[in-house]
Amino acid sequence: MTALRVEGLSVRYGSLQxxxxxxxxxxxxxILGVIGPNGAGKSSSFAAVTNVVRRSxxxxxxxxxxxxxxxxVLARxxxxxxxxxxxxxxxxxxxENAMTAFQVERGTGLGGAIVTPWREAxxxxxxxxxxxxxxxxxxxxxxHHDTRPDDLPYGLQRVLSVALxxxxxADVLLVDEPAAGVGGDDMRALADLLRELRERGLAIVLIEHHMDLVMEIVDRLLVIDRGETIAYGPPAEVQRDPRVLEAYLGRTA
Structure with missing residues (x-):
């Protein structure tokens, strides 16, 4: 069964579609890649899928x-x-940041801590x-476990974000620009991590501007421009689409 299916997703902010x-x-x-120019609606798609914003x-x-x-509830x-x-x-x-990811499922709450402190412990x-x-x-x-997250090397911070x-x-993981601000070995580590998660059976939707990374690891590619789909399919095929070259790469074929 398909892990995540989105049909006719639309979001409007006032007069902006x-x-x-x-x-x-x-x-x-x-791994499904989602690309497009800044302001194309990529992050809005994540907000809509997770019911953070009103959508149809x-x-x-x-x-x-x-x-x-x-x-x-969707997260659970x-x-x-x-x-x-x-x-x-x-x-x-x-x-402690990692512990917060488990406390909803494992914690006993304030009442339990008072009445049955051994269970809380x-x-x-x-x-x-x-x-x-x-x-x-x-x-x-x-x-690194006793370090504050902001004191970690930036590449490791991005890995920690995915881990948390x-x-x-997770069954479906929406990953929004994990390689922003990283390069070299850090980007390679992120690519390897995403591949490993895919091999475990995770469904991943990846927004990313680093085209080398995208073309290397995604199985299919969705291109959005001005809120609309302009291409969807295998990466090599999408990369040759004249509409993609014009909208995303800023030139015509």
């Missing part, structure tokens, strides 16, 4: 309609996303162990 009848699908074990059209998660489902169902800018709890360590131990395992799984060494979004087990 940010998205107009955009459709795409992504299966488990696949259908979004199906593993065949189930998500209309009206709160963003946090496995639909998660990263953001263009790193979003960490600045006062917490790397490990056990839940916290389990949460800490799960967070350590998550960080190790994403190649974030233990020596993935959390206890």
């Amino acid at each position: 940010a998205l107009d009848d955009v459709s795409f699908a992504v299966d488990g074990g696949e 059209g259908r979004v199906l998660l593993r065949g189930a309609d998500t209309d009206g489902v709160p963003t946090q 169902r496995g639909l998660r996303r990263t953001f263009q800018q790193n979003s960490f709890f600045g006062g917490l360590t790397v490990l 056990r839940a916290r131990r389990e949460c800490r162990a799960a967070a350590r395992a998550l960080l190790a799984d994403f190649g974030i060494a233990e020596r 979004a993935h959390g206890p087990g």
